[in-house]
Amino acid sequence: MTTNEWPLWEIFIRGQHGLSHRHVGSLHAPDAEMAIKHARDVYTRRNEGVSIWVAKAENIAASAPSDKGPLFEPSNDKVYRHPTFFDIPDEAGHM
Amino acid sequence: MAAAVKAAPTREEALVEFLLRLGDNTLILGHRVSEWCGHAPVLEEDIALANTGLDLIGQTQLWLGLAGEVEGKGRTADSLAFLRDVWDFRNILLVELPNGDFGRTLMRQFLFDAWHVLMLGRLTESADARIAEIAHKAGKEAAYHLDRSSDLVIGLGDGTDESRRRMQEALDYLWPYVGEPFMPDAVDQLMAAEGVAPDPASLRQEYDATLRRVLGEATLTIPQDPFAQLGGKTGVRHSEHLGHLLTEMQWLQRAYPGASW
Numbered sequence: 386m387t388t389n390e391w392p393l394w395e396i397f398i399r400g401q402h403g404l405s406h407r408h409v410g411s412l413h414a415p416d417a418e419m420a421i422k423h424a425r426d427v428y429t430r431r432n433e434g435v436s437i438w439v440a441k442a443e444n445i446a447a448s449a450p451s452d453k454g455p456l457f458e459p460s461n462d463k464v465y466r467h468p469t470f471f472d473i474p475d476e477a478g479h480m
Numbered sequence: 481m482a483a484a485v486k487a488a489p490t491r492e493e494a495l496v497e498f499l500l501r502l503g504d505n506t507l508i509l510g511h512r513v514s515e516w517c518g519h520a521p522v523l524e525e526d527i528a529l530a531n532t533g534l535d536l537i538g539q540t541q542l543w544l545g546l547a548g549e550v551e552g553k554g555r556t557a558d559s560l561a562f563l564r565d566v567w568d569f570r571n572i573l574l575v576e577l578p579n580g581d582f583g584r585t586l587m588r589q590f591l592f593d594a595w596h597v598l599m600l601g602r603l604t605e606s607a608d609a610r611i612a613e614i615a616h617k618a619g620k621e622a623a624y625h626l627d628r629s630s631d632l633v634i635g636l637g638d639g640t641d642e643s644r645r646r647m648q649e650a651l652d653y654l655w656p657y658v659g660e661p662f663m664p665d666a667v668d669q670l671m672a673a674e675g676v677a678p679d680p681a682s683l684r685q686e687y688d689a690t691l692r693r694v695l696g697e698a699t700l701t702i703p704q705d706p707f708a709q710l711g712g713k714t715g716v717r718h719s720e721h722l723g724h725l726l727t728e729m730q731w732l733q734r735a736y737p738g739a740s741w
Contacts, residue, residue, distance in 0.1 A: 391522070412524050415635065422628055426528040 394420040395445055397438040398428055406438050414439075494670040495608075496551045497570065498677060500560070501667075501713050503543030504571035506618075507561055508722070509592060510536030511729050512579055521582055528628065532589070535621040542614045562733035566723045573712035574657040576722040580650065583636055583643065587650035590633045593626035594690045595661050598683045607675035630694045637698025648700050659708025662687070 391413040397406035409428050414420035420439040428434065448456060460466065489497065513533035520526035544557035574592060579585045600622050603615035636643040662684045664672070671677040695702050711717030732739060 413522065414524060419631065419635075422631070423524040423528060425624075426531050427524060430527075430531060 391415050393442040394424075394439045395442050396420070396424045396428055397440070398424070398434040399436040399438075400434060402435060406436065409433075411442060417441075489666060489670065491670060491674060492550065494667045495676065496547050497667045498671050499543050499547035499550065499611075500570040501572075503540050503547055503557070503560070504569050505575055505592075505596075506536040506543065507540040508569070508571040508725065509575035509589075510534070510540060511725060512575065512577075513585070513589070515579055516582075516585065525582075529585075532625055532628075535625065539614070539618045539621070542618070546610055546614065558733075562730045566718050566726060567715055569718060569722060569726075570713050570715050571722075572657070572660045573709050573719055574654065574660065576712065576719055576725060577654070577657065578721055580653070581646060583646040584650035584653065586629055586632045586636065587647060588654055589625065590629035590694065591654055591658055591691075593622060593629050594687055594694075595683065596622045597626045598686055598690075599661075599678070599680075602678040602683070606677060611676060633694055633700075634698045637695070637700045644699065647698065651695065651700055652703055655703040655705065656707055656709045659706065660710055660712060663708060663710060665714055 392415075393411055394414055394417075395411050396409050398409045399406045412420065412423050412427055414423050417439055421437050424437050424439060429437070510533045513529055513536065516529045517526065517533070520529055540561065541557045544560045548555040548557060548560055574588060577588060579588075597619070600615045600619040604612050604619060606612040606615065633647065637647040638644070639647075662680050664680050668677070668680050672679040691702060712719075
């Protein structure tokens with residue numbers, strides 16, 4: 386393993402106007418500008434995007450998979466948090 | 481068939497010749513760049529280079545397709561690409577030179593892109609609407625190629641001692657091949673007179689400005705020797721490298737004539 390590898394960048398592409406950027410993968414690049422160029426070449430070859438965001442992977446803080454229980458399971462049985470207990474008037478149509 | 485350019489070509493002969501030059505430049509450079517596929521130093525560069533090669537081959541289809549159409553002898557982009565021999569090719573010498581190391585490949589790309597962008601920009605104003613249309617489409621790709629190759633030349637030139645040395649060596653090696661596309665001949669003069677294409681020499685000043693900006697930022701020294709190797713775009717004298725390239729590029733059509741997928 387070499388120690389001077391290019392840093393890892395996370396790539397976010399917006400597919401169409403009006404949609405949000407979605408994480409599509411990651412790649413290596415020496416700086417942000419080259420990361421955008423590489424992302425253009427790696428992830429938008431088939432007309433996938435109208436906008437690219439890149440972020441250094443090390444700058445993204447992520448929740449730990451081992452915390453999944455405490456973080457997410459408590460909401461499993463709290464169905465009342467979903468707005469599904471309202472009677473929707475017919476006139477409102479599909480929501 | 482193999483005749484080099486006549487002293488006084490007709491308008492149509494000159495137009496075919498001019499289109500072959502454009503198409504052969506992108507074909508030969510596209511093939512050269514494709515030789516890196518699977519071999520580039522990092523995955524990201526491998527994909528990016530392959531994309532550049534594919535862009536160039538795509539442009540080739542348009543230029544050579546139009547050349548065959550104007551010529552009217554039933555030759556297609558494919559037959560022009562795969563069934564001509566060395567002396568019928570009209571690409572500048574710069575693009576047929578071997579890749580060398582990665583630095584030389586990128587320097588060659590930059591030196592070509594800088595010219596290509598200017599040429600395509602002027603061709604969008606061509607009196608020939610078909611040429612203007614192709615130039616408009618190709619120009620967007622070329623602008624990206626130049627953006628990328630400039631960045632890489634700057635990054636490697638203004639990089640480590642080794643990368644800087646390699647980029648300077650590449651520039652010195654390629655320098656004698658920089659002048660050719662700016663040297664007008666009878667074909668160019670006729671195309672300029674007809675408003676089809678710019679006088680090639682008229683692009684040089686802006687080209688030099690691009691070189692000074694990018695190579696300056698790359699901390700490289702631009703050679704001053706104005707000597708230019710000629711003979712590629714007229715077909716008079718290609719380097720020995722083109723024949724080797726063609727044997728590889730054309731072998732399938734030569735061995736299995738008419739093969740398709």
